[in-house]
Amino acid sequence: MPIHIRCRACTREVASAECDRGFRCSVCAARAAASADLAAYQRLWAKRARYGRRQVALEAIDAQLGRLAKRMAARLHERIPDGEAAAELLNGLLAEARQQADSVGGRILVPRHGQELVGGGARA
Numbered sequence: 001m002p003i004h005i006r007c008r009a010c011t012r013e014v015a016s017a018e019c020d021r022g023f024r025c026s027v028c029a030a031r032a033a034a035s036a037d038l039a040a041y042q043r044l045w046a047k048r049a050r051y052g053r054r055q056v057a058l059e060a061i062d063a064q065l066g067r068l069a070k071r072m073a074a075r076l077h078e079r080i081p082d083g084e085a086a087a088e089l090l091n092g093l094l095a096e097a098r099q100q101a102d103s104v105g106g107r108i109l110v111p112r113h114g115q116e117l118v119g120g121g122a123r124a
């Protein structure tokens, strides 16, 4: 009978063989491996929103977003044997990052050049 332990990050009970040396499950290990790229993706997405209608800048940003997503996919697939689950996790993480970047919170963190923080956040 396989030994089960609790993942240190999400507390889910998983087979010990699935865990990495930090006692994290494969999903949490994969998320951690992709977290730096995900943060970069989110910053870039916020930048993309600010560039709005300037087509030339958008093409460069989209190419970079694509490269980041591909690298994250590779990191997730390395650690999550179920390909469909890895793809689903990636899509969820990317959607969440884009949503965060699009939210008011994202805009407060990155005020536009020449823009001042008024009250709770930056004004458009």
Ligand SMILES: [Zn+2]
Binding pocket: 007, 008, 009, 010, 011, 012, 024, 025, 026, 027, 028, 029
């Ligand atoms: Zn976990």
